[in-house]
Amino acid sequence: MRPLDPRLLRQARAARSYVLLTTALGTASAALVVVQAFAIAFALGPVVVATSPGGDGAVDQAAVARWLAVLAGAAVGRAAVAWAQERFGRRAATAVVADLREQVVGHAVALGPRPPAGAAPSDVATLATRGLNDLEPYLVRFLPQLLLTALVTPATVLVVLGLDWVSALIAVVTLPLVPFFMWLIGTMTAGTSERRLATVERLGSQVLDLIAGLPTLRAFGREFGPAARVRALGESSRRATMGTLRVAFLSGAVLELLTTLCVAIIAVGVGLRLVHGGMELVPAIAVLVLAPEIFLPLRRVGSEFHASTDGLAATRRAFAVLDLPVTDSSTDGERTSGAAPTATGLAGGTLVLDDVTVRAPGRDVDAPAHLTARIALGSGEPGGGRVVALRGPSGAGKSTLVLLLLGLLRPDHGSISPVLPWDQVAWVPQRPAIGPGTVRDVVTDGREVPPETLAAAAATTGLDAVLADLPGGWDAPVGLGGVGLSVGQRQRVALARALVGAADRPVVVLDEPTAHLDARGEQVVLDTVRAWREAGRTVLVVAHRASLLGLADQVVDVEAREVARA
Incomplete structure (x- = not known):
């Protein structure tokens, strides 16, 4: 499963601008992560050394204050980047969904009153409303984390390599396990989102048919007859939703456990070498701060995996309609x-x-x-x-x-x-x-x-x-x-x-x-x-x-x- 469909960038202009903006914000976030780690290390390291047994107790307060100011600036910068990603992500998602919705509805109209299979009015109505709405969490939450993974993770590993090659090696060895398990989960749940969207479209079509026929049912005094059918439709919708939630919890739990173990291995190695004098305190603190940041984007990608599958399923359905030839052009x-x-x-x-x-x-x-x-x-x-x-x-x-x-x-x-x-x-x-x-x-x-x-x-x-x-x-x-x-x-x-x-x-x-x-x-x-x-x-x-x-x-x-x- 491709995490980003190139056709989305071609079809929706807002998506291209959003990807460029997210890349720039991701680069800024990577730099701020490194600055924050060094600020913590240089602010905390001298204090720990000076106040430990055998230390002279002298702390350069001016230097510590400068690093604390840098730390505060980095924290504010990361908050501003996160705010910008959320704000502009929602704007872009709204624009992309509106653009695709307009294209799908316009193309469905151009297909005429007898469209090919897969472009029935009820199917298009469900896709243009409930289906394309799944693109918003995909664009707002999953795609930014995916780009952060491509930018922050390699940059952080390179910085850790300059501080401690052993920790960098552990990170390089354990990192592939995360995408491997993501692929494994994706294989196990292949087709879940497509089946869910198909279920929602079928439910939407049947509900629209019931609504359209309600005046006739009322004319014959049978308006209460479809109650059982409506309950069955609701139960089908509940099962489809629970299936999606199971995928979300499965992917999130597995990847949380895996990334926590990987960070723990790095932390244990740094702690043992620090105790035996094989590593200085300042770089050790910096590595310990950076280790979770290596895996954090991947963890968030995993937790938003269901947003990816739902969003890409909706995108494929939209492009399937747009690819249908217009015979009355x-x-x-x-x-x-x-x-x-x-x-x-x-x-x-x-x-x-x-x-x-x-x-x-x-x-x-x-x-x-x-x-x-x-x-x-x-x-x-x-x-x-x-x-x-x-x-x-x-x-x-x-x-x-x-x-x-x-x-x-x-x-x-x-x-x-x-x-x-x-x-x-x-x-x-x-x-x-x-x-x-x-x-x-x-x-x-x-x-x-x-x-x-x-x-x-x-x-x-x-x-x-x-x-x-x-x-x-x-x-x-x-x-x-x-x-x-x-x-x-x-x-x-x-x-x-x-x-x-x-x-x-x-x-x-x-x-x-x-x-x-x-x-x-x-x-x-x-x-x-x-x-x-x-x-x-x-x-x-x-x-x-x-x-x-x-x-x-x-x-x-x-x-x-x-x-x-x-």
């Missing part, structure tokens, strides 16, 4: 470039579909399969609109075709020209996204809209009848996802929002707008579609019912075909 470039069609360019234009084919995920089926069509768009003038219906059986790829037209997916074969720019399309999917707020907030998206415009949209979509039955009318509260409204009422709200918020957009896309409506609701949709057509707009509608098909100026048949396995 070319269409995205067309959509965001200056060459995208303008509203004037769309009006009266033509959408050309040439042998468009998309392989259905998880099935040996092309849906749609080899679709070729020319779709004439409305003129943009009153009375010059058009209604285009996309017809086909369930699973034929009609909703996929809508995503292709919007540039959210790229066909596996064939082409679409031009891709509809998002800022010129009003899209009402099968299940419109409705945020919490009042009915007015949902319809206007928080913008200032004249009352007469709202009234006209409500009258066209039949929302006025809904408002008459809701306590508070336009100010009636609506929950997340439209909680508090029926399916038909939500559809009317979504249609009114499309009328109000996209009045200047030449294209309206409706995905199965009458799928869950009764006859009255269906008539509202038909009237709204007619109003859009009369205004000169193009309405692309995924349709099953004869009423919508009969309203269409053009019907595009979409079909799926099985693909023979190789």
Whole structure:
């Protein structure tokens, strides 16, 4: 296991600056450790010699005071270095996590609504929140200690070599035992963090599914049914957390014992030679002070070993998402470039579909399969609109075709020209996204809209009848996802929002707008579609019912075909 993934330095600019700063602070810490050891030795040694049996009792108080001042300065300096490491470490960790989180979420969005395995929205949500948060202890605690080990430990050994070669030899011989046992622990616990992160992602996905389905469960009076499942998820999370804690305690205890024994061996050797006159007191004190400092960074690295594994596991998962190829990059470039069609360019234009084919995920089926069509768009003038219906059986790829037209997916074969720019399309999917707020907030998206415009949209979509039955009318509260409204009422709200918020957009896309409506609701949709057509707009509608098909100026048949396995 590599303690530092080079891709982290390439992907996150804040990480590079942080590593350089930590290196500088580590160098300063190494120098201060040596200064502190010599200050203690030169301040304490003469006092011990002068006051011991056979000593003359004369102490150079001025010299001792100077060394005590140096000792105080070194202690303050080490405290300042530790404070800077913690402060700037947390800042850098926040910046690195935010940077990676933005990249992961942005890349997940670029992958489209049908991402490859490992980049499902629920997995990305867990990774971007709980998963990447594991990088903070890794950057704040583990990485600084790792760099201190690379700087302080060799510098301290060299200083000890200049004072006492025997102690330096003992340190050189015993030091490799620490990384060996770290490797041994890492081998024994290999995959623990990956399994833990996978468990957390699975738990997050299941909890999100439960939350998403809670309105349906409440509608059928089954909201208390998943209680056992929630308890099981909590127990799984507890087991995953306890597994991580076991790794932390194991690594910390083993390395604490090992480094304590190594320091004890040096101390015993120095003490015996000091008693038999084989070593002077001042260098002996300096060696005794420096011996724990040789192993201290390694001890701290071991105690933060679990932060390393968790942080690197989160980093690998983030890079696994970032490494997934974006299949709709070319269409995205067309959509965001200056060459995208303008509203004037769309009006009266033509959408050309040439042998468009998309392989259905998880099935040996092309849906749609080899679709070729020319779709004439409305003129943009009153009375010059058009209604285009996309017809086909369930699973034929009609909703996929809508995503292709919007540039959210790229066909596996064939082409679409031009891709509809998002800022010129009003899209009402099968299940419109409705945020919490009042009915007015949902319809206007928080913008200032004249009352007469709202009234006209409500009258066209039949929302006025809904408002008459809701306590508070336009100010009636609506929950997340439209909680508090029926399916038909939500559809009317979504249609009114499309009328109000996209009045200047030449294209309206409706995905199965009458799928869950009764006859009255269906008539509202038909009237709204007619109003859009009369205004000169193009309405692309995924349709099953004869009423919508009969309203269409053009019907595009979409079909799926099985693909023979190789």
